Amino acid sequence: MRETSRNGQDPIVKVRGLVFARGERMIFDGIDLDIERGKVTAIMGPSGTGKTTLLKLIGGQLRPASGTIVVDGESVPDLGVKELYRLRQRMGMMFQTGALLTDLDVYANVAFPIREHTDLPERLVRDLVLMKLQAVGLRGAAGLMPNELSGGMARRVAMARAIALDPMMVLYDEPFTGQDPISMGVLIKLIRELNDSLGLTSIVVSHDVKETAAIADYAYLLSDGKVVDQGTPEMLWKSASDWSQQFLNGKPDGPVAFHYPARSLRDDLMQGGQSR
Amino acid sequence: MILGPLQLLGRKGLAFFERLGRGHLFLLQTLTALPGLVLRPGLVIRQLYSVGVLTLLIILVSGLFVGMVLGLQGYNTLVDFGAEESLGVVVALSLVRELGPVVSALLFAGRAGSALTAEIGLMKATEQLSGMEMMAVDPMRRVIAPRFVAGFISMPLLAAIFSFVGIYGGYFVGVGLLGVDDGAYWSQMQDKVDLHDDVYNGVIKSIVFGFVAVWIAVFEGYDTVPTSAGVSRATTRTVVHTALAVLGLDFVLTALMFGD
Numbered sequence: 001m002r003e004t005s006r007n008g009q010d011p012i013v014k015v016r017g018l019v020f021a022r023g024e025r026m027i028f029d030g031i032d033l034d035i036e037r038g039k040v041t042a043i044m045g046p047s048g049t050g051k052t053t054l055l056k057l058i059g060g061q062l063r064p065a066s067g068t069i070v071v072d073g074e075s076v077p078d079l080g081v082k083e084l085y086r087l088r089q090r091m092g093m094m095f096q097t098g099a100l101l102t103d104l105d106v107y108a109n110v111a112f113p114i115r116e117h118t119d120l121p122e123r124l125v126r127d128l129v130l131m132k133l134q135a136v137g138l139r140g141a142a143g144l145m146p147n148e149l150s151g152g153m154a155r156r157v158a159m160a161r162a163i164a165l166d167p168m169m170v171l172y173d174e175p176f177t178g179q180d181p182i183s184m185g186v187l188i189k190l191i192r193e194l195n196d197s198l199g200l201t202s203i204v205v206s207h208d209v210k211e212t213a214a215i216a217d218y219a220y221l222l223s224d225g226k227v228v229d230q231g232t233p234e235m236l237w238k239s240a241s242d243w244s245q246q247f248l249n250g251k252p253d254g255p256v257a258f259h260y261p262a263r264s265l266r267d268d269l270m271q272g273g274q275s276r
Numbered sequence: 277m278i279l280g281p282l283q284l285l286g287r288k289g290l291a292f293f294e295r296l297g298r299g300h301l302f303l304l305q306t307l308t309a310l311p312g313l314v315l316r317p318g319l320v321i322r323q324l325y326s327v328g329v330l331t332l333l334i335i336l337v338s339g340l341f342v343g344m345v346l347g348l349q350g351y352n353t354l355v356d357f358g359a360e361e362s363l364g365v366v367v368a369l370s371l372v373r374e375l376g377p378v379v380s381a382l383l384f385a386g387r388a389g390s391a392l393t394a395e396i397g398l399m400k401a402t403e404q405l406s407g408m409e410m411m412a413v414d415p416m417r418r419v420i421a422p423r424f425v426a427g428f429i430s431m432p433l434l435a436a437i438f439s440f441v442g443i444y445g446g447y448f449v450g451v452g453l454l455g456v457d458d459g460a461y462w463s464q465m466q467d468k469v470d471l472h473d474d475v476y477n478g479v480i481k482s483i484v485f486g487f488v489a490v491w492i493a494v495f496e497g498y499d500t501v502p503t504s505a506g507v508s509r510a511t512t513r514t515v516v517h518t519a520l521a522v523l524g525l526d527f528v529l530t531a532l533m534f535g536d
Contacts, residue, residue: 059410061406061409061410085412085414086412088409088410088411088412089411089412091410093407093410093411095403095406095407095410096403097402097403099402099403099404099406099407100404100407101399101404101407101408102398102399102402102404112411112413113411113412113413116411116412116413116418117412161411171410
């Protein structure tokens with residue numbers, strides 16, 4: 001039987017029972033999540049919870065220990081290299097650092113996936129690149145090198161590159177980290193607008209709660225390898241979960257304790273001059 | 277008490293062999309990616325410039341000075357036996373058989389090898405390689421293979437240029453400054469330097485050294501720990517490992533080629 005999701009459509013990404021560990025450390029301990037077509041879905045959680053790892057698992061750069069990851073009907077861990085690369089051509093990814101090729105200018109960076117995967121004449125490539133750069137407001141920066149761009153501009157170029165091949169889905173890895181308010185506003189606007197105008201599906205991995213919640217249609221909160229909470233941003237703000245409330249409101253103490261686990265302060269102080 | 281050092285030795289040994297295995301698998305992947313370059317010669321040509329042409333200056337200058345030193349030292353030794361007219365042979369054989377391939381490989385590691393490692397390592401650290409994979413572009417085909425081929429082609433050519441310039445350096449000192457007979461310098465060289473035994477063997481050496489040097493350089497870059505300290509360590513390892521590998525292989529090759 002075909003599994004349908006919240007809005008009755010087949011989800012574009014379906015993760016079930018995902019287990020992934022790095023050495024001894026368990027990153028995901030049996031998580032389930034669905035990414036709806038046409039929506040902006042946020043994956044939020046504290047640093048080190050494996051949000052970027054989840055994107056790499058969806059993109060097939062990492063393989064899970066167990067569980068299934070199905071993207072647009074294809075089981076990612078079971079794909080051969082050729083099929084995986086074919087699937088990736090239908091995905092765009094914006095890395096936290098932008099990951100622009102530093103020996104190419106902005107124009108060539110955006111043209112890179114088009115030139116690699118199509119035989120379009122250079123005139124058409126130029127038109128496509130300029131249209132993508134226009135969409136992110138950087139047509140005028142086409143001749144700049146990556147080292148001449150601000151952090152926000154580099155991410156917008158990366159965004160233009162991510163949509164260069166008109167993908168079905170774009171993965172954003174921490175798009176707002178370290179951005180000034182104006183750049184942040186631009187990125188928030190672009191993610192939402194590109195998603196809606198190009199008919200994309202967007203997955204935004206972030207720990208910037210307010211910014212991400214402002215554009216997300218649905219959000220998952222991850223912590224300690226589990227999905228702690230999920231729902232629309234409105235539902236999450238009203239969540240009864242103490243953990244969700246602490247994370248979303250940035251409270252210093254709560255289920256995530258302020259103090260790192262230790263024996264009692266009294267015991268430590270009474271120890272006198274004994275070495276630890 | 278004794279367990280500690282033994283454990284350490286075991287751990288280091290395992291790490292060494294694991295890395296050696298990874299290096300060989302990497303080489304296999306690189307060689308598999310080579311046929312794809314036939315359709316994209318532009319990628320190799322661009323790398324030939326940065327790996328080969330940009331190394332040319334240090335090769336020319338070093339070759340000239342090494343040749344001049346050989347001319348001077350050779351003359352000082354040969355003149356005691358009245359054999360200074362054999363200077364051309366001494367200079368040419370030293371360069372073609374040994375110094376050309378070996379010194380140019382060491383210079384290649386210092387100039388081009390370290391640059392390759394740092395470039396690939398930084399591409400890894402800044403997620404450029406990962407970004408390529410997500411754009412469905414194989415970094416082995418797009419980044420590693422063209423650099424590998426460019427290094428492999430460049431090294432023997434650089435070694436040949438090194439020897440060529442060195443012979444002229446020896447000529448300049450021996451004939452130009454110390455008065456060795458011009459004709460004797462060239463004719464004795466022509467008479468005694470054998471195309472098969474000397475020149476071909478020198479070329480084979482430079483091909484082997486080029487293969488090893490560029491393999492080490494691209495592998496260290498690809499296998500680097502993606503941090504600034506990791507890239508720095510990888511760059512150092514490229515130079516050290518290439519130097520050790522080249523000198524060790526030089527002995528083995530010399531024994532095979534010239535040992536009776």
